[in-house]
Amino acid sequence: MNLLPKDGSGLYIPGVFDETSCAALFASLLDTVNWKEDQLMMFGKLITTKRKVAWVGDAGCSYTYSGVKKFPQTWTPALLEIKQRIEALAHHEFNSCLLNLYHDGSEGMGWHSDDEKELDQAAPIASVSFGGERKFAFKHKSDRTSVSLTLANGSVLLMHTPTQQFWQHSLTKTKRAVAPRINLTFRAIRHDHH
Ligand SMILES: O=C(O)CCC(=O)C(=O)O
Numbered sequence: 001m002n003l004l005p006k007d008g009s010g011l012y013i014p015g016v017f018d019e020t021s022c023a024a025l026f027a028s029l030l031d032t033v034n035w036k037e038d039q040l041m042m043f044g045k046l047i048t049t050k051r052k053v054a055w056v057g058d059a060g061c062s063y064t065y066s067g068v069k070k071f072p073q074t075w076t077p078a079l080l081e082i083k084q085r086i087e088a089l090a091h092h093e094f095n096s097c098l099l100n101l102y103h104d105g106s107e108g109m110g111w112h113s114d115d116e117k118e119l120d121q122a123a124p125i126a127s128v129s130f131g132g133e134r135k136f137a138f139k140h141k142s143d144r145t146s147v148s149l150t151l152a153n154g155s156v157l158l159m160h161t162p163t164q165q166f167w168q169h170s171l172t173k174t175k176r177a178v179a180p181r182i183n184l185t186f187r188a189i190r191h192d193h194h
């Protein structure tokens with residue numbers, strides 16, 4: 001069911017991965033991915049976040065994220081397993097994935113759209129969550145309508161075109177005690193930008 005009333009679609013699918021797989025995949029991602037502190041441009045300054053990130057993709061997939069050009073790490077077995085499941089679910093292939101590691105509720109992600117020009121508009125962005133449940137919100141860019149939901153362990157959120165054009169989204173910080181969380185956003189990047 002589409003969570004958005006207009007101008008795009010947010011499809012929430014809980015329980016794509018069962019609890020046992022989630023625990024194994026979380027541990028494997030934590031261990032095998034080369035996590036780095038995120039650097040992004042904010043008000044013209046390069047800032048470093050506490051949240052850790054990793055960018056994984058096919059060779060030659062580079063991507064500009066928040067003003068910083070990223071070169072991909074190679075796929076790990078756990079990531080390939082997740083990617084296969086998500087491609088079957090979304091009926092699309094993905095060539096890259098942005099990973100975020102939120103250690104606790106003090107880490108989140110501010111309002112933004114994933115509207116980078118390299119993205120293939122035909123494919124959705126598929127967001128996979130492992131670990132602590134967190135609140136995720138959409139806000140319409142012109143009328144400020146908002147929609148929020150909880151992203152549970154093992155869930156998938158599919159965002160289809162033109163969602164990024166009309167809506168921003170954020171991962172809300174919280175003072176509640178929350179378990180660490182890993183989010184993966186699978187994306188399709190067009191190669192004709194190199
Ligand atoms: O952690 C999340 O659920 C959101 C991540 C996100 O919006 C992004 O990586 O662009």
Ligand SMILES: [Fe+2]
Nearest residue numbers: 112113114169
């Ligand atoms: Fe995003």
